[in-house]
Amino acid sequence: MNETITVLGMALITFVIKALVFLLGDRVRFPPLLVRALGFIPVTVLTAIIVPMILSPHGQGLEINLHNPQLIASIFAVSVCVATRRQLLTIIAGLAVFFTWQTWM
């Protein structure tokens, strides 16, 4: 029940934001500072979500060692992404390293 409310709330918020400008037209104005701030949102949000999952996957302190497949695979994925700029290749390579490392180490 709670999950359903959460999802429908997300839907309402997303819809209002997407449709607002089309519905209100020129009555919506954007200060330049807000426009610049919005440019930083995607990278900060996504990075803030994944860094704790990578550095302390069990939520109990830093795990910078070879027994942390999240860390090893992420380092590999970042390298692949920097080198190739190809999203799907990055995802497949990262997952492959993750599952291999988890299985064999």
Added chain:
Amino acid sequence: MLPKTPLSEFVAGTRDTVPMLLGAAPFAIIFGSLTPSAHLALWQGQMMSLTVFAGSSQFIGVGLMASAASMLVIWLATFIVNLRHTLYAATLLPQVRHLPFRWRWLLGFLLTDETFAIVNSHYIRHPDNPLGHWYFLGSGLAMYINWQCWTLIGLIFGAAFPQLQNMGLDYAMVVTFIAIVVPQLTKVPQLAAALTAGAVAYLLQGLPYKLGLLAAIAVGVTVGLALPKPQAQTLANQENA
């Protein structure tokens, strides 16, 4: 050259969106297969794709639900992550503002990163297309149906192999985010904002309700704003394009 009709514009919008459909498919599959980790029933996972229809917010919603974040934090994160759509809408507004209400809310609902990219470049090439909204609809509806189908496949996949969750399928979300973020870190302020946000999120991960996430976003954005702009471009230009 055949005269343009609503149908021909609709088909053109769909056709031009095909590469984006392929690109979105893996994300929808990963999203679908992650939903059990968020304690969502299959129908709730599909409902999220049907009603929210915004990939990054759906991933964040599932990730936060899996880590037992409060509803309010999930809604705030959804709000923040979706704000960029207002810039897309502002860019497209000159082509949309004359349309009837029912068109404007429908096209708003169907607005995504991908459809914005396709429709915006169409409007730049054909600024005076009176049937441009049919092109927009074709692109948006194609993305919508595509997202629903691949979500369903992901949901079935995740349900068929529940042991994948124990193996750490949620890592798929981490690596997906890496693939989204890294190509955007080409400028110093972006890189600094991301690294700061990551560090603050790590240091504050003990805060209840995932409030550390919101603090990390605030500090990261502030650092990005405080650094000198390399060149005034990207989003500011998009708005005027």
